[in-house]
Amino acid sequence: MPLPVPVLPEGVDPAWLPPAAFRAVGGRRTMIRGSGPLVETVHGELAEACRRFGGRAVRDAVPDGAYDLVLGLGGDDLGDEGFAFAREDGTTTVTASDGRGLLYGLFHVVRLGEAAFTGARAREVHRPALALRMLDHWDNVAVHPVMGQVERGYAGGSLFWEDGRARRELDRVRAYGRLLAACGINAISVNNVNVHAAEARLLTDRIGEVAEIAGALRPYGVRTHLSVSFAAPITLGGLPTADPLDRTVRGWWAEATRRVYQAIPDFGGYVVKADSEGQPGPFAYGRSHAEGANLLAAALEPFGGTVHWRAFVYDHRQDWRDRTTDRARAAYDHFVPLDGEFAAGAVLQVKHGPMDFQVREPVSPLLGAMPRTRLAVELQVTQEYTGQQRHVCWLGPMWSEVLRFRHEQGLSVGEVARGGLVAVSNVGDDPFWTGHPLAQANLYTFGRLAWQPDAEPGAVLDEWIALSFPDALEGLTGGLHAVLDGSWRTYEKYTAPLGVGFMVQPGHHYGPSVDGYEYSPWGTYHFADREGVGVDRGVASGTGYAGQYGKPWAELYESPDTCPDELLLFFHHVPYGHVLKSGKTVIQHIYDTHFEGVEEVEEARAVWGSLTGLVDPARHARVAERYEEQLRSAREWRDQVNSYFFRKSGVPDGRGRLIH
């Protein structure tokens, strides 16, 4: 029985799967071969598309040459998720070894549109570069009085949890799984890595609720994972300890995990934030993080599950007076000595940069220093530090830079991420899914880069535009590309300069506060004084962080003469008069980029304004309203940053513009 396509609740935006995206495939005669749940999903998709566009989808009939499209399970070993695509003699064929591969093949055809049915195409095999392409939802079951329901969420409440339990109506979750499949994401962790009391119990007596969600996601090939608390044996199990080497603790986890798999046979595994920002962990028992992670890996191993152990461990009670401690060093210092000690089922999940998802950071040196450990790379799709979905900030180019970066061994970050590419989700129960409608492009791009880390982000953007606006009139495609393509660099221009990071309002992280974290315990400093600004992270005279890199990066970052401009203040404290490779002084660069950034927002807003009538009115209005806020905020950033540095440096703007 073909699985009916999930129905979107009234008023919810179809994102990149509007019905019209299926026009080309829906008008064809299609044959589907094979069996299994995901084949029924494929059939359901095609049946719905054909119903709408007049085509016909049949099952397992004898081929008679009259089919435009044949999708079927075939003999080649294409893996769980791979598929082959070809076109010959007027018939397009998609072959896969597994239903999931077939589903991805179908969405490949959808993306191609008419091009999938034109001319001839030699057989191409598509396989995801990374087996795990995962979203971490920082969703809480309960609504936190300050953080709201979704920690760092800017798109309303949780998609999964409502009124203190799993949603009873899961159509929207099913539709979410469908959107994820269409961009290649195959796993979700359904609760916050900061595991509070109610959420801890999802592991035990509330696992049935997780199973309900897993059931809604499964037809689109999305597996469910769970964030758990390292202290669960104490808080849930009543044991006196959570020591990972304690036999009763190991037994408790084994039994708890067995019950999880009873409820969810294809359960993906655990996500753990341990000994970080107040969460419990193995340090309390004098055990290493490898010992902690291996405890959970052992419990999951009989079932093929994986533990994702976050490497986000640092001292968040640092003394700002102590310039020798460097938060950027922390993940490397903590974890590199453990390389080779993690079990096969333990994945170390590493933020892409050494700090915390700033608009510009160097790539984490840890990613080049643990060859004997399965690593996952963590990105942040939710725009915590990049405008909180009130600003347009398409992060594709940044992620692409990260994924293509090569450490000493010659592997790119995308190749190093054998444990998967993971991102913090930007989705909530907002009608547009992501608060800012254009932030959907970030989610889509993440999925596609997880499938193929060396993809051209601009091409992915165009894919997203074509799918989301399949009936785009003249000018719309170019306009959308224009407002999104440069938006990350625009955001970088009007916020913290030259890689120095932060300068945000403490706590909520929206809007400027140049000294907001300067004297705080969080380890996020810029050290601006009347002579200069930046953090000396060199080996010769600074914190030594630059020495965590191999060649050529250690040498390159060590000297302000060779350090790339965009990371200069991350690695060096330089005088305001220091001349950049661009030929400008640091202070003039600060002024210029801040004026330019605001001008670019003004231009983007004007481009968006010119698209009235080409975009659905509700969507246009939502974006237009957010541009007003983005512009207000960008001006605030410009004026605070420029005033701050003018007051400190005393250097006037070379172009005589107004600085308050």
Place this chain on the structure above:
Amino acid sequence: MPLPVPVLPEGVDPAWLPPAAFRAVGGRRTMIRGSGPLVETVHGELAEACRRFGGRAVRDAVPDGAYDLVLGLGGDDLGDEGFAFAREDGTTTVTASDGRGLLYGLFHVVRLGEAAFTGARAREVHRPALALRMLDHWDNVAVHPVMGQVERGYAGGSLFWEDGRARRELDRVRAYGRLLAACGINAISVNNVNVHAAEARLLTDRIGEVAEIAGALRPYGVRTHLSVSFAAPITLGGLPTADPLDRTVRGWWAEATRRVYQAIPDFGGYVVKADSEGQPGPFAYGRSHAEGANLLAAALEPFGGTVHWRAFVYDHRQDWRDRTTDRARAAYDHFVPLDGEFAAGAVLQVKHGPMDFQVREPVSPLLGAMPRTRLAVELQVTQEYTGQQRHVCWLGPMWSEVLRFRHEQGLSVGEVARGGLVAVSNVGDDPFWTGHPLAQANLYTFGRLAWQPDAEPGAVLDEWIALSFPDALEGLTGGLHAVLDGSWRTYEKYTAPLGVGFMVQPGHHYGPSVDGYEYSPWGTYHFADREGVGVDRGVASGTGYAGQYGKPWAELYESPDTCPDELLLFFHHVPYGHVLKSGKTVIQHIYDTHFEGVEEVEEARAVWGSLTGLVDPARHARVAERYEEQLRSAREWRDQVNSYFFRKSGVPDGRGRLIH
């Protein structure tokens, strides 16, 4: 029937009324003359004291010369609250025209202790200088998720409200009324001036709960007032408007007020925060604040009640780029044009300074500019900006300076405050009442200064010590005096310098953040750049605020040469090298005071440490623990402020001390 003395719940500190404070009076033969509820209160106090210390208290017996103390209602007109005190031929007499006067007379005797029964004393008449001596409790019925139950409260939850309604057990409220009577306070507003939805209804269907509290306070001469919402006719009455000139609105307030007096015949009146920080007010209808206040005064007039209308009106959405707007000007600019327009039953309640209870502000110019308006002066006993009851900061000297300050007309602030002296309470359900046990001294001192604004604060402090520690062993009295007496100036030294104000963490206002409010909409700036710091509020070149004063202050404040050092940065932006009257430069003053402030805290902590064994252990431990936090925080203040100004000015400390 003598009224039994309220019993303190187990574990609650007796504050300045420990049983031993009654030793002198409790050992005497006392006669009480007269009748009425407060005479029964007096009798109850004496009966309890005599029970404990072996004296005897009788009622209306024929005098036989054998009484040590005679308290009675007499013929002289001493007013509601005055009393006469004399001692002759071995008998001490207290005479009053009203029971309240008699109660205050009794506490006068208690304060004198043995001295009340020694030698001879000519008749002295004591009358409060101010008829209204009031505490505003910023208590909410419900617990606010961020602010807690008591806004700016640092002593636990509310004394009055629990589990969403008035406490059912009111012994502690009775005991509170008794403490207040003993220091002269005679009125309380029982809910927050920011009136939320649940609290708005105290005016109408929940007035019975207010009546319960009023009943508990009445036996100690404390009247109850209520904060109300200007929008009540709409939100509670269902009217389409709250326009003060609308006939139905006036009728609604008249009827609501009539019902309040039905429930509480001695109700004091309303407190209103209107058109301020988001609260509703008359501006919405194009009406003046006099029209708004007079609306409520008219409703209260038939019953003799008063409306306290707060003058805390300013633009809290200011643009920091606009240097012409000056929050300090706001109260004067708003209200002085209305002088003479307020009804007799309307009191304009003015914060003592033009900003918001900073550790140092000039006296509000409004207090010298509205001779035809009844003014109340508002102080803040709760230590919002002065260490939040984690720091010792005895505010007596500051309040005394304010109350003795004379504007042009020659009247002191204490004399101008014909509408009363009002303070935001520092009390909660904490076992020590005020969080920090030594913060009790602030509450006591406020009451005594409200009774006599020109009292010597040091003498009041010694009174508080003698009452609170009646069995003080050698060294304790001096030690207590030492840690409290200079504590305000110590706090001033290590926080924002020279009257500039703020530099606190936004939102909660605890701990330093030099630029915390610098680019904010709240109008609280210091404008520090690499040349200098401070706000030019002169007439010649600044915001003109100094011109709001009469002679001699306008001239004095106008020039940096004559402006008092401690207010220099409030009135002037000066170079770091500006030489103070003290002979030091501004920058060296900043460094020196910040080092000194911390040293003084270290010394005070050592003095406190030396008192171990002389103070009740629980109290000693609580204070000792808070000294640790005060010292940590004072060092943080020192280091952040010094580093900030060193980074900006580039001027090294003249004494070569460590600046980070």
